[in-house]
Ligand SMILES: CCCCCCCCCCCCC/C=C/[C@@H](O)[C@H](COP(=O)(O)O)NC(=O)CCCCCCCCCCCCCCC
């Protein structure tokens with residue numbers, strides 16, 4: 023059934039005119055071609071996947087001989103076909119290849135005699151094609167590769183008539199211009215010190231050539247100090263000139279962009295950020311992330327991979343994904359926004375320690391994580407939260423937030439018949455109570471984490487809260503109570519396997535709209551002084567009595583990789599406050615579940 027229209031189309035085409043094509047795969051993708059047999063790439067099948075020549079030169083000759091491709095489309099007036107897809111057939115093997123117009127990156131005419139150097143690499147036509155078909159154009163398009171990676175692929179079409187060639191180029195350009203969601207002008211900030219300090223190199227070598235190919239103009243700023251990008255965005259940047267902003271760096275750099283853009287938007291709209299109850303105005307400009315940091319969990323959890331080329335291609339095709347942002351206040355004073363992790367206890371202590379070891383690069387987190395694990399401090403306090411009861415789904419269900427997520431499309435405003443009713447007495451939780459819809463839990467905690475998205479990252483591909491949603495207006499509050507080191511290790515290890523990290527007696531998780539935390543001792547205006555004195559006092563006591571197993575009174579909050587100055591905070595989720603140049607993680611037919619090494 024499916025083959026019939028294609029067959030008809032090909033007959034039509036042969037009658038008219040059109041192209042004989044040689045599929046001119048670029049050398050760059052050769053490595054992938056050789057291993058393609060193992061991969062599934064979104065239903066695209068190539069004839070050259072079974073066996074391959076050894077050297078690159080042999081590969082080119084082999085591809086050229088193998089891939090005699092007929093370009094089959096109907097006449098240009100027949101817009102129906104063109105509206106969404108370009109389809110070409112690889113006649114030697116009878117397979118077809120369709121490319122959505124929305125995933126075409128660029129089209130350029132080729133000077134058949136001397137090739138083209140539009141994108142920085144020469145493409146020489148095979149001699150035979152040059153003689154027989156003196157005109158050609160190249161279409162660059164997105165090809166799906168292994169594990170959510172996207173790559174830029176080229177296909178070159180040859181033809182007999184110059185006018186026809188131009189007509190095709192013109193038509194494809196018109197189609198691309200009609201895609202209004204694509205950015206044309208971008209403001210780019212590069213953190214040269216993020217991650218392994220490769221930001222500038224990554225941008226120049228991997229991203230800038232793709233932006234040039236897609237005719238995107240950029241204004242690039244290499245930051246000179248922390249908060250440079252935030253302050254520039256908040257005050258100076260002429261945002262009207264741009265269709266989006268891009269950061270090259272890690273989660274900290276992304277956080278700077280969020281603070282700059284959100285603050286600017288609130289100021290322009292007369293909204294007071296200091297009021298915790300205030301409804302914030304969403305930002306219109308989209309943010310792109312080129313991952314070049316240490317954790318890059320926002321990129322990983324929204325794209326599925328930390329890969330600069332993939333992220334650049336998502337920016338070029340103009341993807342858009344709304345995201346929730348948490349605002350953090352202390353005593354009616356705005357502190358910070360958070361998009362990924364707000365963590366007190368384990369992640370706060372780990373971050374505070376790791377900041378002193380920046381020279382270690384991304385490995386500082388493993389080192390400080392290990393050290394913090396050994397110190398095994400717990401903290402006493404009260405967590406109160408407003409459960410999100412009017413939603414479908416729970417933090418423990420098996421659904422995952424993926425591209426086009428149904429729950430996020432409805433702003434999380436779905437009513438579930440199974441949603442638990444709030445009852446005044448909960449026999450399961452003896453140390454919790456309800457006050458006006460708020461639930462209050464007192465206890466001793468190793469960690470208090472709020473994940474407003476999954477926080478998936480290479481260290482934990484499913485993340486801190488695997489079922490969290492990017493844009494549902496809720497955050498998953500994870501409470502890890504005091505337990506043995508062994509049990510805490512079991513909990514941590516489960517972040518790296520398929521086993522449920524919440525299925526442990528000392529762990530609970532709640533999907534909430536707001537929450538507050540108050541440490542047991544304090545909180546007064548002189549909290550900061552107390553904290554400093556307290557820390558000094560405890561460290562003195564512990565130095566004097568090394569066997570002492572007491573915990574300090576306070577930890578710090580890790581807010582997307584930044585330390586907050588207060589332990590007592592109030593947090594509210596702002597549904598879909600920002601937009602990213604991504605589409606969410608695309609479903610893949612294979613490789614979705616990583617094999618788990620063991621369960622403990
Ligand atoms: C035993 C292995 C345990 C692995 C547990 C992994 C849990 C990982 C959850 C990660 C959540 C990440 C949330 C994102 C936070 C970022 O915003 C933020 C800033 O990122 P940036 O530097 O790119 O700007 N990053 C972070 O705060 C770093 C989080 C990294 C956590 C690593 C924790 C490693 C723990 C190792 C414990 C080892 C115990 C071994 C005992 C034998």
Ligand SMILES: Nc1ncnc2c1ncn2[C@@H]1O[C@H](COP(=O)(O)OP(=O)(O)O)[C@@H](O)[C@H]1O
Pocket residue numbers: 212213214215216217218244245246247248249250270271272273274275276278314315316317318583
């Ligand atoms: N030019 C700069 N010099 C020093 N710090 C910077 C600079 N630009 C940005 N920063 C800060 O560096 C911190 C870490 O940046 P980030 O890109 O997230 O890297 P990482 O993932 O390694 O932490 C952020 O807090 C950011 O504000």
Ligand SMILES: [Ca+2]
Pocket residue numbers: 346474475490491492493494495496497
């Ligand atoms: Ca959320």
